[in-house]
Amino acid sequence: MTKTILNVLLLITINVYGQNNDKPELRGNWIKYNIEMKDGSQLIDRFLTDSSYLNFSFKEEKMCINGNPTHHVNMTCLPYTIQEDYIKTSSTSGYQIERIANDTLILSERMEGFENDKLKRFYFVRAQKLFNDIKKKKGDRKNQIANQFYTPVLTSSLMLQLNKGFKKKHSNFKVKGTITIDLKNEKINTLIHDATTADSSNLQRIKTIINNSYSLWNLDKFKHIETLQMPFVLKDEKTKNYRGITVKFFTDSFYQLDNFYGGDIRVIQKARTHFNKGLKAYQKKKYEDAITFFSKSYRLDSKNIDALYNRAAIHYETGKLVLACNDWEELSQLGQIKGTTLFTNHCRKPTTNKIKYE
Numbered sequence: 239m240t241k242t243i244l245n246v247l248l249l250i251t252i253n254v255y256g257q258n259n260d261k262p263e264l265r266g267n268w269i270k271y272n273i274e275m276k277d278g279s280q281l282i283d284r285f286l287t288d289s290s291y292l293n294f295s296f297k298e299e300k301m302c303i304n305g306n307p308t309h310h311v312n313m314t315c316l317p318y319t320i321q322e323d324y325i326k327t328s329s330t331s332g333y334q335i336e337r338i339a340n341d342t343l344i345l346s347e348r349m350e351g352f353e354n355d356k357l358k359r360f361y362f363v364r365a366q367k368l369f370n371d372i373k374k375k376k377g378d379r380k381n382q383i384a385n386q387f388y389t390p391v392l393t394s395s396l397m398l399q400l401n402k403g404f405k406k407k408h409s410n411f412k413v414k415g416t417i418t419i420d421l422k423n424e425k426i427n428t429l430i431h432d433a434t435t436a437d438s439s440n441l442q443r444i445k446t447i448i449n450n451s452y453s454l455w456n457l458d459k460f461k462h463i464e465t466l467q468m469p470f471v472l473k474d475e476k477t478k479n480y481r482g483i484t485v486k487f488f489t490d491s492f493y494q495l496d497n498f499y500g501g502d503i504r505v506i507q508k509a510r511t512h513f514n515k516g517l518k519a520y521q522k523k524k525y526e527d528a529i530t531f532f533s534k535s536y537r538l539d540s541k542n543i544d545a546l547y548n549r550a551a552i553h554y555e556t557g558k559l560v561l562a563c564n565d566w567e568e569l570s571q572l573g574q575i576k577g578t579t580l581f582t583n584h585c586r587k588p589t590t591n592k593i594k595y596e
Contacts, residue, residue: 261320261338264320264343265297265298266295266365267294267364267365267366268296268343268362269291269293269363269365269387270292270360271361271363272360272361273358273360274358274359275354275355275356276346276358276359277355277575277576279575280572280573281358282541282574290305291305291306291307291386291387292305293305293307293313296318300317300318301315301325301327307391307487308389308390308396309391309395309396311392324348330350332347333347333348334346334347334348336359341363341367342362343362344359344360344362346359355574355575368387369387369388372385372388379463380464380465381465381467382467383466384468389487390455390457390459391455392455393454393455396448396454396485397482397483397485400447401483403447404474407440409435409476410475410476411434411435411437412471412472412492413430413434413441413472413473414432414433414471415469415470415471416428416467416469416470417470419457419460419466420465421457421463422464426450426452444472468488469490470488471486471490471491471494472484472485473496505539506538509535509538509539510535510542512531512532512538512545513531513544513545515531516529516530517548519531520548520552528549532545532549532552533545533549543569546565549565550562559584566578566581566584566585567581569581
């Protein structure tokens with residue numbers, strides 16, 4: 239009951255010795271097209287990266303994990319071995335190959351001490367097949383629009399160039415725009431549609447830096463077209479502890495940009511503080527205090543469903559079945575298999591008298 243959520247984007251390498259990689263059909267680039275928890279539950283995605291783009295690539299001696307479709311420079315690579323259908327990346331963790339056939343691959347995480355509702359299952363398709371299918375669907379059009387599966391890749395960081403260009407002149411604003419890569423004339427044109435600043439010098443600086451980035455793009459796969467459009471959102475942020483520019487392509491949503499890395503870290507940290515206080519209160523058998531802390535944690539951070547599981551468990555343990563059923567029913571509605579099972583086993587009919595936690 240006291241386990242905390244751990245979102246695992248990659249499994250850390252520890253003491254992997256030797257290579258026994260005897261699955262040549264695994265080699266190559268794979269793109270995730272679906273994801274769920276290993277027990278079949280719906281993913282409660284802390285990071286939008288979990289539910290959006292993810293690329294696994296396998297070579298003879300290493301596997302690489304990348305969550306950015308336009309930027310592969312900083313991808314994480316780690317050695318691995320294969321033991322039957324188990325891709326071992328550390329002494330205690332790795333990925334189970336559940337299926338590999340033709341151009342499809344299904345992997346699930348394996349980590350000692352973690353149950354299936356805390357581990358992910360990934361559904362992949364070969365990257366080249368996905369690209370070819372999209373290319374075929376777009377046909378002979380000379381002017382096309384990119385997406386996260388049909389995009390050129392940067393050979394160097396565009397965000398680094400933007401941050402260098404701004405130096406210490408950062409301020410707080412956001413921009414929506416479109417870049418048009420003109421392959422015929424080998425240039426880029428940047429159009430800004432909307433901005434939360436009226437400072438024309440900042441907007442012109444952005445346009446100039448992006449327009450000068452043509453040489454940073456690997457366009458080998460797009461020689462069949464003349465222009466390629468890429469929508470983007472950009473945020474320049476200046477706070478007491480941070481200043482810098484972030485960019486997200488293939489969207490015009492500021493929400494996706496703001497929540498791409500998990501939302502407001504200060505709110506998440508505050509929620510985690512309440513969660514830890516709940517654990518300590520439970521250990522001291524201060525059940526009402528524990529319920530209060532778990533309720534505050536879940537209200538601040540609805541991604542932390544362990545707070546809801548813990549509150550339900552305390553309700554059940556202290557004989558408050560109706561309140562436990564309320565929480566299990568909510569977990570069931572969130573697509574959680576364990577929550578559905580608990581509700582089915584302990585709650586004979588839909589609950590009433592919902593409690594609002596302050």
